[in-house]
Amino acid sequence: MHFHKYHGTGNDFVLIDDRAQAFDDADRTRIAHFCHRRFGIGADGLILLRNKADFDFEMVYFNADGRPGSMCGNGGRCTVAFAKHLGLINEQTHFLAADGPHDARVQSDGTVHLKMQDVAAPRPAGAHDIFLDTGSPHHVRFLPAGLAGLNVVAEGRALRYGEPYGAAGANINFVETPADPARPWAVRTYERGVEDETLSCGTGVTAVALAASQRGAASPVRLHTPGGALEVSFEPRANGGFENVWLSGPAVRVFEGRWAE
Template sequence: MKLQFYKYQGTGNDFVMIDDRARKFDAANNALVRRLCDRRLGIGADGLILLRKHFDYDFEMVYFNADGYVGSMCGNGGRCTVAFAQFLGVIESATIFLAADGQHEGRIDADGTVHLRMQDVLGQQEIEEDGIFLDTGSPHLVRFLPPSTLAELNVFAEGRAIRYNERFRERGTNVNFVEAPSDPAQPWQVRTYERGVEDETFSCGTGVTAVALAASRRGAASPVHLRTIGGDLRVTFDAHPDGSFTHVFLSGPATRVFEGSIEV
């Protein structure tokens, strides 16, 4: 059978997008998802996303990690899905849709910038000497590094060691390594080891969201500008005295790269 697909990317975080409004894709076929995401034997992507109909929302986003299994929320994937929904004619420029962690709002500016409302962060933040652990739809450990050390860091080795250590082995975590700018007007530098992909990715939407919120504890004010390997993103939020964050938005580009069909 031929499967029609679309390839999207958001600051280098790339996804195989499937229009599954007819619900013909076998979501239980983990091996198929893995093969489609394989960069040598398939299409190649950090994850696969199904866009499905939903009675109560404009659509539902079902996200799979590159390992073939359903994942938690993906911020860049969410932004790409909003752009995909507009391309398909499902929405115009604004939407309310359902994802793994609940309801999300999205909107698209005339210049193509996609804004995605993330979940409020109301607690369960673990403050550490060199960082913070928090959940922004997916779990993230944010580690702050000394100046001029991020570029040379072995993110794969360091991130994998943390992701599979005794503390995180069972529940899993993404790991973000961060370098603060010397000039507050410049972006925070971020590199991320992503669980499910089990490698460094060019960008991670829930990751930069976590970094922005963690950075606010170090004096950063909304909006926070962040630079990943794949490009720049912006996070806005309302910070509260009790340490919670509301009205959190992730903003940046989401681009359709190509489309095609593949035998499955």
């Protein structure tokens, strides 16, 4: 099996050119094994690139636990970079993901701009918490300070399985509010399916940027994750939602190899 490894601000993925549809996507144990950081290749998720009528390609995403995932923003940007590496696209693309069609464009410096789906108005989820669905469900908790020392795994796990999310769960984002909302917003994320903190989460920073707009942040919002910097631009809608939402940042090809089974 020929594979490629990519990352988007430290959010890393195994990518496979599966246009021949030879990969057994029902074998969750095998997928989880590929993603295992000690016994496999190591990744936050696995992505299959497949042919799809009326689209440049289809992105099929699996979480690190082997289960099919919802939309992954950084994974989407990495898949776009992978498609360009394969010669399937040039600078512009139109592809299908778990949450529907997406457009994207690639700059010469490797920056990938991914258009996200329109997002409904945020819902309150506590005194300092907001819920949004940006292709994946995200709980955003604003902190006045102390993000660097926060136990993200313990705090995130408690919220991920708590009310009202239940077994389905949600991704949990912790945000340190800057004194100046025009400065980068620091974000750390606990991801369901990985069941750990990841260095970055694309749908997560998208949710944070939109939630931050209710706290004085203006588009484009700059965000800083442990894995690097991302930017989110958007247009507010009259109903409190958002449209023309774009997630932008680097997508880096790390290496390629063959897995012998």
